[in-house]
Amino acid sequence: MRNLFFPVGGGNEIGASCYFIQLNGAKFLLDAGIRLHTDSIYPRFHSLYLENLLDGLWELDGILLSHGHIDHIGALPFVVEEAQDVPMYATLPTREIVDLQLNQSLTSATFSREELVDFPRVKAFNALRVQRAIENITPIAWHSPITCETCQITFFPAGHILGASMVYIESDAGNILFTGDFTPFDQLTVPKYQLPDDLDVDLLITESTYGYQESLYVGDIDEEREHFAQKIDRCLDGGGTILIPAFAIGRSQELALILRDLIRDGHLKPFPIYIDGLAQIACDIYEDNDVKLFGYELEKAPKDFIDALDTFNGVIIASSGMLLDNSMSARYAEELLPDPRNAVFFSGYLDEESPGRKLERLHESKGQRFRINERDIPAHADVDTYRLSAHTGSEGILSLIERVTPKKVIFVHGCPQYKTAVNIHRETCRRFQNRIEVYQANNGTPIYF
Template structure:
């Protein structure tokens, strides 16, 4: 029997962190931050396992909601041994350093926790032990009660470069943590790989559990719709702004835009990118032979790109038609996509293409819900402005649809399922559907601070 204790991302998405005690060995799965919170409020509830053994930390992938609080976890547990895929460690080195300056302004002087430093990140990333997909590695802790080996194995999760599901095994008992999983191919990455055979416990993400899959077309169908609408805008002399996350979405959308140009479905207009996304692009290229890819020969470096940060004035983007991929994906205040959106909205021939999820509390959601001719406030402190450009919504998801999540259950046939990483409606749909489709399966809804015996 093992104990599963959520410290974040239970009943919501953000600050993913789960404590697992198996036979006296303490394992922390992920250590993220909450995207809608700042400072100490964005961290998982580490105090929940402060007096319990913490031997290992295993990171599923490098998105901040799964990785961003890792330096704070290591401060609390300096002897913890960390594991990730080689790709996740390489990305973590970039993204954690990039977050240092952002965190400096989020913590108050009287906070009991101080933001981490570049020196801490250097030491942390050097300490991460890497393992490739499919290679089991031992994780026996100092207080493990038996001599029976305890092993973990990474499986490609199909979400972003280096993303992994985590299989933990001991004496024939198997626990599988999906992390963020995607069964369908994107432009660059193929779908996820799952362990062979059955598992005893499945810790399953539920991100799209409440979303009707008929509203999420396949990547191929959505690519065709994007090409058609983009041609309409570009032929009228307009420019297109695509807010994207620097990790994952930028690489997939850049590859898609170039693929459409190569096939003659889009005109060869200038494409602007930049920032940390460029560095992540290089990692996608560097590891293209080391991990599964749709086309292992394709390099993002082969795509002609202009540096978005070298444009002296915003007007440069409007002199001739172009496509701009700018982060953040949710147009968070102060980011390049936020700054550009304010100007894009003012020009009728332009368009903003949203290509991913928009949190309802972000400026990106306000843009997504706006209609041409309406008045919009990007934040509560911004002036109202009239929406003159067109706004188009596309759904290029890197998460499994809810039927895909049920397929994971069907293939692994777990005795128990623990639902995490989803809001209440998503978790409810998944729970009822699993009970209806797989009689006899026990379903647990994760709650922060509540131990589940598994």
């Protein structure tokens, strides 16, 4: 049986990450995510059967989960339907985040059900399947190999978000390293990725989210942070309230600590920071895993805080990051946008069609009215963007390739269609000449190795 890599989803796109691997006779699935903001949310599992790679997901020997973001784990309730007895592996924090995303968010009474617009289709999964998915996950510690059929599997820290891992699979027929989503620099919430020096890698499967630009930031990261601090200072001085819509897991917690440090280092006068929505519950998982978030300026927003905003002079971090209708951040925005003293600062990637991006465009064109939560409201608040990322540009990806010197590299989780000056595929070919075989993954197209 030949070794094979087959992208079921997430090959030439960001979303629905799901890769089938055949190695030394064993069959694995790496991640099982969904797409957000589109009608076809699932990876095309059917393509596995059409290619005669599997008769059903029950034939898998293991499902290995890199981290808890929904584009990497959202399809699990669907997968367990067919793969009830297939072992799943993830770190303990990842399992906790999966639990939060798939289950607790459906049943928790501690926040409004509207919050779930972040994951519209997840709502549809029935609770039993969700529960089974979580129970099936065996927690695995970093740096501790386990044996699975003819292979040995080890997870290593990937940076990115709490619990995020790179997955290393060793066998007599070759070794694979799958990066998941990774970060090559220390964040305040999690350190950068960590790999042993002498890792023997035949095939590297790497994310390439920002493979189309050299580095993450156009300018200097310190300058960007300084600019962010000045904006906050000005707004708070004028008696306003600042809303930072942020992704619930990872970005919200990182922002809370960035604000803490700006205050601690004297760049900003102390002010209260409240966190709300799903992001608030995710903070508890971080705290349980020794990432200290509360006890500084950050606090959980009290219940019904949204009705008491008039006198608040501070910062609110709330999910969703894209200001999706009826999410907690959208409800805050509806209250805050009419007052010119207030501000909304975005913190990350915005889909072109998302309400967040529409608000950015409205602000650029000096528009005065904004439609949110199906209401037409005056929009006089300041709007700006402070982009934070837990991925890396092409330089970070190239230095990982340099570090592990694989025989082959496959790029996944990216936008190869972008016609930009920098292209990670081209850069890799150029930099490593003929020493490394380079592939761009395409959904439904197998690569033999």
